[in-house]
Amino acid sequence: MSEYCIELNEVTKKFGNFTAVDKVSLKLEPGKIYGFVGPNGAGKSTTMAMIMGSLFPTSGSGKVFDHPLASTAALKELGYSPEFTSFYRDMSCAEYLHYMGRLSGLSDKEAVERTKELLDKFELNEHANRRVAKFSTGMKKKVSLAQAMINHPKVLLLDEPTANLDPTSRQEILETVRNMVENEKLTVMISSHVLTELETVISHVIMISHGKIILDAPIHEAQEMFKKGILIVNTSDNDTVYEALKDHYQCTVIEEGLRFMSENMEQLKKDIVTLAYTKGLILNLLQEEVMSLDALYKHIMEGGNHESDNKENA
Numbered sequence: 392m393s394e395y396c397i398e399l400n401e402v403t404k405k406f407g408n409f410t411a412v413d414k415v416s417l418k419l420e421p422g423k424i425y426g427f428v429g430p431n432g433a434g435k436s437t438t439m440a441m442i443m444g445s446l447f448p449t450s451g452s453g454k455v456f457d458h459p460l461a462s463t464a465a466l467k468e469l470g471y472s473p474e475f476t477s478f479y480r481d482m483s484c485a486e487y488l489h490y491m492g493r494l495s496g497l498s499d500k501e502a503v504e505r506t507k508e509l510l511d512k513f514e515l516n517e518h519a520n521r522r523v524a525k526f527s528t529g530m531k532k533k534v535s536l537a538q539a540m541i542n543h544p545k546v547l548l549l550d551e552p553t554a555n556l557d558p559t560s561r562q563e564i565l566e567t568v569r570n571m572v573e574n575e576k577l578t579v580m581i582s583s584h585v586l587t588e589l590e591t592v593i594s595h596v597i598m599i600s601h602g603k604i605i606l607d608a609p610i611h612e613a614q615e616m617f618k619k620g621i622l623i624v625n626t627s628d629n630d631t632v633y634e635a636l637k638d639h640y641q642c643t644v645i646e647e648g649l650r651f652m653s654e655n656m657e658q659l660k661k662d663i664v665t666l667a668y669t670k671g672l673i674l675n676l677l678q679e680e681v682m683s684l685d686a687l688y689k690h691i692m693e694g695g696n697h698e699s700d701n702k703e704n705a
């Protein structure tokens with residue numbers, strides 16, 4: 392038996408000439424929560440769809456436990472909450488869960504029992520007979536999570552379960568996921584654009600950009616890795632500072648002024664103070680920071696996917 396719940400080996404997905412997922416290799420261990428983060432169009436949903444067997448890789452291979460992707464045995468181990476769920480117009484919440492149970496292979500009796508359990512667990516009892524298509528976005532996400540659990544999966548794939556939710560509902564969904572993992576010993580892969588909200592829940596972070604994995608590390612390791620120096624600088628003439636130092640240090644223009652990254656913080660500070668002195672600049676801000684994972688994410692993604700820029704500007 393494989394020690395991993397999911398293994399991908401150089402999985403690639405092309406749509407025509409366009410490579411959406413590019414030689415992605417991943418190994419997910421049991422009992423962990425993996426954050427799968429990346430901007431719009433990075434390849435998150437496509438990767439998940441390949442794990443779910445609803446899209447076939449153009450090349451590469453993968454396994455769910457010891458079963459090949461898309462096999463019936465693999466599907467039995469997986470629960471999936473898609474990015475967009477469409478609900479039948481006339482189904483009540485309870486009917487929908489029962490229906491999904493039947494689709495996943497439960498007997499009628501098992502589906503009835505499981506529906507009851509999940510309505511309880513997700514605190515949906517008082518809404519059980521209301522039409523699910525009329526639910527609020529937050530409630531629909533909850534129902535989508537509940538249906539993902541219908542066949543007692545060992546691995547849950549949650550594609551942006553918090554998208555379009557207000558902060559309270561986001562926290563509620565993440566809390567629910569955390570409880571599910573604790574109570575049911577699940578492995579979860581959860582995708583999002585927003586790393587900060589996942590940071591407290593996930594044990595592992597996987598970053599994807601342009602179809603390629605650019606970081607795959609335990610969350611604490613990732614946080615440690617990027618604890619190196621960042622200096623936020625604001626002077627009376629940031630352009631001059633930028634021009635003078637951009638060839639010597641990694642420097643980005645940000646709202647607060649300039650963000651420098653360097654492993655030699657002392658030298659960087661000296662250089663800035665010397666420059667300010669010789670050019671007669673006023674030093675408004677010289678602030679050292681530890682890079683949060685989210686800052687790292689933004690940093691990595693800067694100048695990243697054009698698709699995301701387009702969407703945001705649209």
Ligand SMILES: Nc1ncnc2c1ncn2[C@@H]1O[C@H](COP(=O)(O)OP(=O)(O)OP(=O)(O)O)[C@@H](O)[C@H]1O
Pocket residue numbers: 406411429430431432433434435436437438474584698
């Ligand atoms: N069926 C398809 N045909 C053609 N291109 C596709 C198809 N599905 C996805 N793509 C493209 O593949 C790339 C990856 O898409 P994917 O949906 O996996 O990204 P994502 O990371 O889930 O993005 P988002 O955060 O917007 O959900 C995108 O450029 C997308 O336009």
Ligand SMILES: [Mg+2]
Pocket residue numbers: 435436437474550
């Ligand atoms: Mg997506």
